[in-house]
Amino acid sequence: MLGVIADDVTGAGDVALALRESGLRTVLYFGVPGADVAPPDGHEAVVVALKSRMAAPAHAVAESLAALEHLREHGVRQVYFKFCSTFDSTPDGNIGPVLDALADALDAPAVLLTPSSPQHGRTQYEGRLFVNGVPLAESPMRHHPVTPMTDSSLPRLLRAQTDQPVEVVRWGTVRAGVEAVRAALTDATARGVRYLLADALDEDDLRTLGLATADAPLTAGAAGLAGGLAHAVPGGAPAPYDEVEPLATWPAAVLAGSCSARTLQQLDALRAQGRPLHRLDPVAEPDPATLAGHALDWYDALPPGSPHGAPVLHSSVEPDELRAVQRALGAERAAAVLEEATGRIAAGLASRGVRRIIAAGGETSGSVVTALGITGAWIGRAGAPGVPWIHPTSGPDITLLLKSGNFGAPDFLVRASAAPRDHPLPQGHSPSRPPDLSAPTHHSSPPHHAPAPAAPAPPGRSAPPPHTPSPPSRPQGARP
Ligand SMILES: Nc1ncnc2c1ncn2[C@@H]1O[C@H](COP(=O)(O)OP(=O)(O)OP(=O)(O)O)[C@@H](O)[C@H]1O
Numbered sequence: 211m212l213g214v215i216a217d218d219v220t221g222a223g224d225v226a227l228a229l230r231e232s233g234l235r236t237v238l239y240f241g242v243p244g245a246d247v248a249p250p251d252g253h254e255a256v257v258v259a260l261k262s263r264m265a266a267p268a269h270a271v272a273e274s275l276a277a278l279e280h281l282r283e284h285g286v287r288q289v290y291f292k293f294c295s296t297f298d299s300t301p302d303g304n305i306g307p308v309l310d311a312l313a314d315a316l317d318a319p320a321v322l323l324t325p326s327s328p329q330h331g332r333t334q335y336e337g338r339l340f341v342n343g344v345p346l347a348e349s350p351m352r353h354h355p356v357t358p359m360t361d362s363s364l365p366r367l368l369r370a371q372t373d374q375p376v377e378v379v380r381w382g383t384v385r386a387g388v389e390a391v392r393a394a395l396t397d398a399t400a401r402g403v404r405y406l407l408a409d410a411l412d413e414d415d416l417r418t419l420g421l422a423t424a425d426a427p428l429t430a431g432a433a434g435l436a437g438g439l440a441h442a443v444p445g446g447a448p449a450p451y452d453e454v455e456p457l458a459t460w461p462a463a464v465l466a467g468s469c470s471a472r473t474l475q476q477l478d479a480l481r482a483q484g485r486p487l488h489r490l491d492p493v494a495e496p497d498p499a500t501l502a503g504h505a506l507d508w509y510d511a512l513p514p515g516s517p518h519g520a521p522v523l524h525s526s527v528e529p530d531e532l533r534a535v536q537r538a539l540g541a542e543r544a545a546a547v548l549e550e551a552t553g554r555i556a557a558g559l560a561s562r563g564v565r566r567i568i569a570a571g572g573e574t575s576g577s578v579v580t581a582l583g584i585t586g587a588w589i590g591r592a593g594a595p596g597v598p599w600i601h602p603t604s605g606p607d608i609t610l611l612l613k614s615g616n617f618g619a620p621d622f623l624v625r626a627s628a629a630p631r632d633h634p635l636p637q638g639h640s641p642s643r644p645p646d647l648s649a650p651t652h653h654s655s656p657p658h659h660a661p662a663p664a665a666p667a668p669p670g671r672s673a674p675p676p677h678t679p680s681p682p683s684r685p686q687g688a689r690p
């Protein structure tokens with residue numbers, strides 16, 4: 211079984227979707243699961259979503275090692291460390307320190323890694339990272355609120371975070387094929403090189419890298435290489451999706467904390483539609499409980515059945531405004547205030563009957579998941595590349611779409627939060643939730659597993675399972 215340790219929540223969804231699309235039955239946990247929680251029978255991949263990207267390095271390392279221990283206790287022999295395809299981190303960590311700790315714990319030979327994820331426009335060439343063909347340091351990532359990326363050289367970025375030797379596997383070697391990459395790994399191990407950053411421009415390159423590392427105890431990178439690895443796993447059978455968007459009729463709300471250029475475009479599209487928008491301003495109100503209370507008051511005052519569609523609550527602002535907030539409050543305090551407020555708002559919305567929460571931004575999504583007490587999820591179909599709908603296995607009866615800041619087309623948030631009337635339920639369809647993953651032992655298959663013709667229909671298609679929610683009429687208190 212492949213075990214993935216992801217350094218943030220949206221990245222975990224991205225990698226889980228890549229594994230599932232490559233044919234591996236995949237389950238996602240938020241935080242390190244309790245010792246008595248075992249992956250469901252027949253699963254080929256487990257993703258543990260941590261919130262370690264922005265944590266202090268010692269904390270990130272401790273959490274990652276705890277995740278590793280859990281995975282090993284449950285039969286994982288091969289580990290993938292998922293970090294951001296734009297290498298989001300600071301010179302203090304956490305990619306280097308976590309890699310060092312995992313490589314030591316696994317006694318790994320040279321570790322191959324790459325942030326290349328061509329489906330998201332990320333490629334590595336000559337050790338440099340490109341975002342849609344633009345060097346990382348010239349991309350909008352240079353304005354990231356917490357981890358501005360101002361260097362495009364991956365060896366330089368990684369060397370700032372580790373004392374271990376780092377080299378690049380150049381594209382010519384990757385193109386020469388699996389044996390050439392294996393030879394590079396063997397040679398690096400013999401010379402004591404710990405990390406090999408591999409160039410990769412397309413999915414073929416990633417499959418070559420996946421085959422070359424199919425037996426490696428540790429590999430790392432973004433969703434791209436994880437997909438390449440999954441292709442190398444024998445017996446990975448495609449798991450068809452339930453093509454019905456099961457919960458599209460449920461009342462929706464958008465919570466955006468990402469200040470990425472793409473999320474700002476997506477908010478503009480919502481604004482252009484006339485959606486009700488409420489901005490969270492941590493300078494005007496730095497107390498998270500009061501900030502959240504005002505937002506929920508705003509929500510409560512919306513006219514029921516508003517013709518303008520699902521409401522949007524956001525702190526996302528343009529780079530100049532962001533810098534002004536950070537000058538006023540300090541970047542860490544601003545983020546902490548907003549993340550706590552966002553969690554409170556998510557819980558408040560759920561208690562008011564919102565059952566489709568669309569969150570933009572990894573840290574923002576982490577706050578939502580934590581506040582809702584969600585510990586595990588099944589991966590549904592993709593709302594956009596790298597962004598699955600996920601169905602919590604415990605906690606409130608809702609569905610979530612946790613969007614990486616940079617992902618999705620400009621109209622993605624508009625589509626994902628479209629009003630119920632735009633998505634009539636298929637006749638006779640009753641949305642349902644998958645089995646409870648928080649129960650201690652093994653579980654039956656989740657609904658995304660292909661129902662073989664003779665197999666019983668998945669939940670929601672036949673007799674209601676114990677957790678089947680009521681049909682999606684507008685719950686009490688929920689806005690459109
Ligand atoms: N108006 C604001 N002022 C200061 N900080 C903000 C503001 N709005 C959001 N933030 C902070 O910026 C950070 C955005 O990070 P988040 O991970 O949510 O988005 P992202 O980095 O764009 O997404 P991803 O991690 O998926 O790429 C959060 O810590 C958030 O609290």
Ligand SMILES: O=C(O)[C@@H](O)C(=O)CO
Nearest residue numbers: 221224294295432572614
């Ligand atoms: O790799 C990416 O870009 C995303 O999965 C991510 O990590 C966003 O936080």
